[in-house]
Structures are given as structure tokens and as C-alpha cells.
Amino acid sequence: THPLLLERSPARGEEAPLDRALTLIFDQPMDPASVEAAFFIEPAVEGAFSWPDPATLVFIPRAGWERATRYRVELSTAAKSVEGVPLREEVDFTFATVGYLEVTQVIPEPGTVDVEPDGAVTVMFNRPVVPLRLVSLSAPEMPPPLQFDPPVEGAGEWVNTSIYVFRPDTGFTPGRTYRATIPAGLADTTGGVLESDFTWTFTIQAPTILQTEPADGEDLVPLTQPITVTFSQPMDPVSTQAAFSLGPPVEGTFSWSEDSTVMTFLPDGLLPLDTRYTVRIGRTARAAVGDATLEEEYTWTFETVPYPRILRTEPADETLADPDISLEIYFSAPMDVATLMPHITILPEPTQVYTYWASRNNRLLLSWDIQPSTDYEVHLGEGMADPYGNTLGEDQVVRFTTRPLNPLAYLAVPGNVGTYNAYTATQIYLLHRNVSRVDLALYRLDWQDFLRLTGPDRWDMWDRFNPATQAELLREWSLDAEAPLNESRYLRVDLSGRASVPA
Structure with missing residues (x-):
């Protein structure tokens, strides 16, 4: 049989070390002279052949392989076995030597x-x-x-x-x-x-300011607020404190975090009300290591809380309001919640008042059993104070009137479909409130409409069904509805046409 190349080293995809020999292993003993004569390598390399066994050819480059070089090896069909049988097909492959470290x-x-x-x-x-x-x-x-x-x-x-x-x-x-x-x-x-x-x-990064508190443009800042500056890296306290300025000027003391990245300035006393401050950290603020300073001056502003006052109420003074509302009072600044209710009077006096303070927008919400068609008067006393003891300074009165409850009228039946006896005096009840008359109409349904109104698509049918154009009118009539304002009453309705009376 024709000899075959079974194995080669370096193998496919393997990088060859510079001092490794090239090895070809055949499936049978080979004729060394014909194999060596049929051997070709490019680029050309001087070397020597050896045969560890009759089926294995080893080529050893005399000066080693060139680094980062791809070699092509050919073995023509002139290579024969010891029995004189040539290779079945030409051998042709490439291999690469180890390259440079990169x-x-x-x-x-x-x-x-x-x-x-x-x-x-x-x-x-x-x-x-x-x-x-x-x-x-x-x-x-x-x-x-x-x-x-x-x-x-x-x-x-x-x-x-x-x-x-x-x-x-x-x-x-x-x-x-x-x-x-x-x-x-x-x-x-x-x-x-x-x-x-x-x-x-x-x-390497020069020092920068990552965060300030108060933030730039922040308002309603508490009078006890310390000023903190967070840096991107440890800072030199002496040069950084010297680069700090606050206008209008305020006396205070500095402190630092353990890693020297957060500087805090604590004013000696309360900051003035309703004051706009400008804070500056100059370029001379230096890092704790080396000579790098801030690349540019950093400036920001904030405003302290204003004097306490009432901005608005909902409902507003002298307005008509829904009976299901709560009274909301908006203040200009945070307030001492404990001072609010003792200075609020509601007339007529409710049995119970529920309160909620929303610090997010300085809003006090008052809820009680607000009645319809009622005049209310809420006295807001001057003694309501902020956390620093500053009071409103003057009383304020909010007057509003609630409107009547919405009119309503509906049949007091258990559902959309009911079963009634046509051979007796069939009666149903109607609930009404704040209406003087109720108009009624009775229609006859055919079986197809009845099935559609009670079938699987009944909700869509109820929305689209118009009895005035799609059903037979049997009778229509009106009933007087008498009841005190905002109170509900029942009417007994006789579907046979007899008179209907209050229930």
C-alpha cells in the first residue's frame, strides 16, 4: 500500500520553539534516500536528517529556526517506502515559530x-x-x-x-x-x-471637588447647616482652609474626615434668615501629596430659610370648595410642628382633626368630617413658629364654603337584571338626593336584545344600547322627589302605572 504521513511535529496550529526539530512520522518504514531527496522547506534552512526508527524522519536546523517566521514544508511523491511504493499524495503544510513577546x-x-x-x-x-x-x-x-x-x-x-x-x-x-x-x-x-x-x-488627576453640601443653588437651607466639601483625593488642610471663603463672612471652625477628603465648616452660631451665601474654594487648595492644586476656583451659592409665613391655602380664602377636600396650608419654610395645632381654630368646631406635615414642601394637611353646604372659618394664629422660634407675627383667617353634594338618582335593585311578576303590583325603590323630579321610562325588550344584554358581550352591549331607538316604549312618567338638602330618600315606584309614594 502507498505510505501515508500519520503525524507531524510541530502539529497544526502549534508554534515551534526555535530549538525544536521537525518530525515526520509515517505509517510504514520509508526509504531514507528518497524521502530526504523529496524534502523541501521554504525559507531554506541548513540542517541534518536523522531516522530514530525506519518510519520517523527528524530534521534538525543547524542554527535553529528564525523567530516569528512561517515555514512551508513539502514532501513530493518521489518519497518511497522501503518496498519502493511512492506516497499516495504530496505532503504540503506550514508551521510558525514562536514570535516576539508583545x-x-x-x-x-x-x-x-x-x-x-x-x-x-x-x-x-x-x-x-x-x-x-x-x-x-x-x-x-x-x-x-x-x-x-x-x-x-x-x-x-x-x-x-x-x-x-x-x-x-x-x-x-x-x-x-x-x-x-x-x-x-x-x-x-x-x-x-x-x-x-x-x-x-x-x-495623575489634580484634586477636584466632587460634592458640596449645601448643593449649588439650594434654598431653604437650615440656619444650623454645616458646609461640607468632598474632594477627589486627600487634601492639605492648611492650604485648603486658607483657600475657603464665605460671603457674607461667617465665623466658624473647620474639621476633617480621617482620610482628609471631606472638609467641614461649622458656623459658630445660627446663620441669618433669608440670606444668600457665596462659597469659594480658591486654586491655592493643595493636595496632601505633591504640589498639585485645584485646576480652577470652585464657587457655589445657597440661600437660608426665609422668615416663616403662610404662602397660600387650598381651598383659598372666600372660595367655594368640594365637601370631600382637606385643608392644606403651605408655609414659606420648615415649621415647628408642635406649635401649629395649638394656634389653629376651626369653626364650626369639628369632633376630630387629623394632621399630616409634609416636609418636602412645608405643607400642613388638616382633615376632618367636612360637611356639604357649610360655611367654615379657620383661624391661623400668629404664634405658629419655625424651629428657631420665629413666629408668623400676625393672625390670618381662611373662610370657605362647601358646595352641596352632587345630585343622584338610581334604582335600588341588586343588579342590571331582575325578575319581576307582571301579574301583581310590581314595585321597585328609587334612591334620590338633591333632585326635585325624576323622569322614568319603561320599555319592552325583544328576546334577541335581552340575550345580547345578558350574554358574554353584555358589557359592550350595555354601553351601546339605546332603548329610545332600539326598544318598544310602554310608558313614561315623572315623579316629584322631595328631601332635605344633601339628604337621601327612597321613592317606591309602581311599574304598573299606579301612583308612586315616598318609601
Whole structure:
């Protein structure tokens, strides 16, 4: 039978180390002279053949393979077995040798600005640089691939065989630009080396202000409110406090968080009412490490709570209101809730009043059993005060009248469909309120309409059905409806046409 190539090394997709021989294994003993004569490799490589056994050819390059090179190997059908039988088909394949070690990604990326001072530097390679058995070892036993200019004290670790992470001991210096270099010659586990230095730069973030309290433009600020400033990194307290100003000026004291990122200014006393303040942090505020300062002055404003007063009520004074409403009182500022109800009088006096204070919009809600068609008078006394003891200073009266309850009239039956005896005096009851007359009409339904009005699509049919045009009118009549204002009464309705009387 024709000989076949069973196996080759390097295998398909495998990168060949520079010192590894090329091996071809056949399915039967081969004629060495014909095989070596039929062997071709491109680019040309000087080397020597050997036969460990009659079915295995080994080609050893004299000076090793070229790095990062793809070779093509051909073996023509002139290669024969020891019995003189040629290859069934020509052998043709390629293989690549190990390439150069490359940096695939760095974090921060080249040219990045505003890198956090305590951020880590990560380097990712295209090949394993350290064996897996070394990943768990301490940093001094591992190859340190990273250099910084200016120098940085810190520690690095290989988080896996191809990713290196460096963390500074005390952080990078804010505002400074660093040049990081991975020197040429760093080797991977396959023998590939970094062909040239890999160098990039990044800039550390200068200090910035992340948050202030009160926020810019905030109003209704309490008179006891401390002013806090949150920075993006630790700050130098002396220069930062010197860069702080508040206008109008206020005496107070400073305090700092343990990590020196939050500065608090606490006024010595209450802030004045209804005052607009401007706060400034100048550019001279310096980071705790290095000489970096704020890139620009930071300014914001806030306003303290105004004097307490009533802005409006709902319902308003001298208006007509629904009987199902609550009285809502809107104040200009937060109030001392304990001072509100003792200075509120409602006439006529209700049995029970329920209150709710909504701090979101400084609103007091009063609910009681409000009656229809009633004149109410609510006295709001001057003694209502804010949390600082400031009172309204004057009384206020809100008068409103509730309107009557809505008119209503309906048949007091258990549902849309009922069964009644046509051979007796059939009577039903009608409930009415705030109406003087009720008009009624009685119609005859045919079976088709009755089935549609009681069938599976009855709800849609009830909406569309008009008895005046779709049913036979039997009789229509009107009834007088007498009852006191806002009170409900029943009428007994005789469907046979006899007189109807109050129930």
C-alpha cells in the first residue's frame, strides 16, 4: 500500500520553539534516500536528517529556526517506502515559530489624564511571561517588568501568567505625569522576547471637588447647616482652609474626615434668615501629596430659610370648595410642628382633626368630617413658629364654603337584571338626593336584545344600547322627589302605572 504521513511535529496550529526539530512520522518504514531527496522547506534552512526508527524522519536546523517566521514544508511523491511504493499524495503544510513577546494592553491607556492617585497600573502580554507555578510567589521572586520615571515605591504582582499589576505604596503624586517603561528583552515562557522598549505616559488627576453640601443653588437651607466639601483625593488642610471663603463672612471652625477628603465648616452660631451665601474654594487648595492644586476656583451659592409665613391655602380664602377636600396650608419654610395645632381654630368646631406635615414642601394637611353646604372659618394664629422660634407675627383667617353634594338618582335593585311578576303590583325603590323630579321610562325588550344584554358581550352591549331607538316604549312618567338638602330618600315606584309614594 502507498505510505501515508500519520503525524507531524510541530502539529497544526502549534508554534515551534526555535530549538525544536521537525518530525515526520509515517505509517510504514520509508526509504531514507528518497524521502530526504523529496524534502523541501521554504525559507531554506541548513540542517541534518536523522531516522530514530525506519518510519520517523527528524530534521534538525543547524542554527535553529528564525523567530516569528512561517515555514512551508513539502514532501513530493518521489518519497518511497522501503518496498519502493511512492506516497499516495504530496505532503504540503506550514508551521510558525514562536514570535516576539508583545504588550497587548496597558491600564491606564497611553496619554490618559485624570488618573486616580491610588489607581493601579496593569500590563497585559500576548504570551505567558511567568510559569503558572510562580504566580502565587511573592513579588521579589517574580520578574519585575515595569519601571517608572519619576520612580514610584510600590509592589507588583502577577495575577496570572500574562497580566502584571503594580500598586503604589502611597499613591501617585497628584498632577504629575509619569513615564512607564517595559524594557526590551523581557522573555516569555516560550522563549519569545520583547523586541523593543514599550513606553507610555499618563497623568495623575489634580484634586477636584466632587460634592458640596449645601448643593449649588439650594434654598431653604437650615440656619444650623454645616458646609461640607468632598474632594477627589486627600487634601492639605492648611492650604485648603486658607483657600475657603464665605460671603457674607461667617465665623466658624473647620474639621476633617480621617482620610482628609471631606472638609467641614461649622458656623459658630445660627446663620441669618433669608440670606444668600457665596462659597469659594480658591486654586491655592493643595493636595496632601505633591504640589498639585485645584485646576480652577470652585464657587457655589445657597440661600437660608426665609422668615416663616403662610404662602397660600387650598381651598383659598372666600372660595367655594368640594365637601370631600382637606385643608392644606403651605408655609414659606420648615415649621415647628408642635406649635401649629395649638394656634389653629376651626369653626364650626369639628369632633376630630387629623394632621399630616409634609416636609418636602412645608405643607400642613388638616382633615376632618367636612360637611356639604357649610360655611367654615379657620383661624391661623400668629404664634405658629419655625424651629428657631420665629413666629408668623400676625393672625390670618381662611373662610370657605362647601358646595352641596352632587345630585343622584338610581334604582335600588341588586343588579342590571331582575325578575319581576307582571301579574301583581310590581314595585321597585328609587334612591334620590338633591333632585326635585325624576323622569322614568319603561320599555319592552325583544328576546334577541335581552340575550345580547345578558350574554358574554353584555358589557359592550350595555354601553351601546339605546332603548329610545332600539326598544318598544310602554310608558313614561315623572315623579316629584322631595328631601332635605344633601339628604337621601327612597321613592317606591309602581311599574304598573299606579301612583308612586315616598318609601
